[in-house]
Amino acid sequence: xxxxxxxxxxxxxxxxxxxxxxxxxxxxxxxxxxxxxxxxxxxxxxxxxxxxxxxxxxxxxxxxxxxxxxxxxxxxxxxxxxxxxxxxxxxxxxxxxxxxxxxxxxxxxxxxxxxxxxxxxxxxxxxxxxxxxxxxxxxxxxxxxxxxxxxxxxxxxxxxxxxxxxxxxxxxxxxxxxxxxxxxxxxxxxxxxxx
Numbered sequence: 225x226x227x228x229x230x231x232x233x234x235x236x237x238x239x240x241x242x243x244x245x246x247x248x249x250x251x252x253x254x255x256x257x258x259x260x261x262x263x264x265x266x267x268x269x270x271x272x273x274x275x276x277x278x279x280x281x282x283x284x285x286x287x288x289x290x291x292x293x294x295x296x297x298x299x300x301x302x303x304x305x306x307x308x309x310x311x312x313x314x315x316x317x318x319x320x321x322x323x324x325x326x327x328x329x330x331x332x333x334x335x336x337x338x339x340x341x342x343x344x345x346x347x348x349x350x351x352x353x354x355x356x357x358x359x360x361x362x363x364x365x366x367x368x369x370x371x372x373x374x375x376x377x378x379x380x381x382x383x384x385x386x387x388x389x390x391x392x393x394x395x396x397x398x399x400x401x402x403x404x405x406x407x408x409x410x411x412x413x414x415x416x417x418x419x
Contacts, residue, residue, distance in 0.1 A: 225406055228392065238392055239407050241322075243311040243417060244399040248303045249285040249293065261297045264309060265290035266414070292414055300419075311399045314391055314417070321387045324408035324415035328381030333357075338374045384408035 227237045250263035267290055271279060274289035282289050285306040301313060314320065334340040334357040342354040357376070361369040386407060393402040407415055 228402070230392075236392065236404055237406070238402050238404050241401045241403060241407065241415065241417065242399055243314070243401045245308040245310050247285060247287045247290065248305055248307050248309065249282055249287065249290070250295075251303070251305050252295075259297060260299070261295050262299045262303055263293060263295045265293045267291040294416070310396065311394055311401050312396050314394060314401060314419075316391055316394055318391045318419070319388050320391060320403065321385055321418040322389055322403065322407045322415050323383065323385045323418065324413055326380045326382055326384045326408045327410050329379040331377065332379040333376045334374060337376060337379045340374075 225237055225239050227235050229235055244266070246264045246266045248262050249265045252259060252261040252263070254260055265282065265285075265287070269289045269291045271289055274282075278289055287306065301309065303309060329336075333355055335342060335355045340355075340357060343350055343356060343358060357374075360373055360375070386405065389407070390404045391401055392404055394400070395402075401417070409415060
């Protein structure tokens with residue numbers, strides 16, 4: 225993340241996203257595939273690391289093998305095979321949603337994972353209970369723990385959508401987009417920008 229100063233002098237936190245160039249590697253139509261979609265690929269990959277099938281697939285679009293491929297159904301931009309989609313499809317001031325995989329935080333307890341406050345008191349026989357979950361179910365009835373009970377476990381590393389981020393600035397020469405606020409994932413992770 226970084227921050228910029230707007231013309232009115234307000235400092236705004238923002239994130240820089242590299243948005244392309246994305247190459248159209250396949251165009252699906254209602255006649256051939258039963259639905260309309262375009263397949264878009266991003267980030268070059270060495271040919272020796274790609275399978276023969278992938279190399280031939282990308283060769284039809286006259287491009288080198290790519291690392292990431294995503295299909296968009298019913299696209300609002302009509303593109304031909306081999307064309308590039310750049311950051312210029314967006315406009316400054318436009319609101320977008322960004323989807324990504326959040327940072328994985330490993331196995332965490334209930335205080336960090338769910339915001340529990342612990343047992344509270346440190347007196348009256350309490351010992352090492354300040355971060356414990358407390359009671360999780362009855363003994364004789366229902367004699368089990370209910371599904372969905374908030375407990376310790378894996379935190380993060382899940383799909384997250386941040387809605388309504390404003391595009392502050394676009395740099396067409398480098399395919400950079402400056403969006404307000406933070407986006408999910410670590411530095412260098414792949415995100416999906418939705419209009």
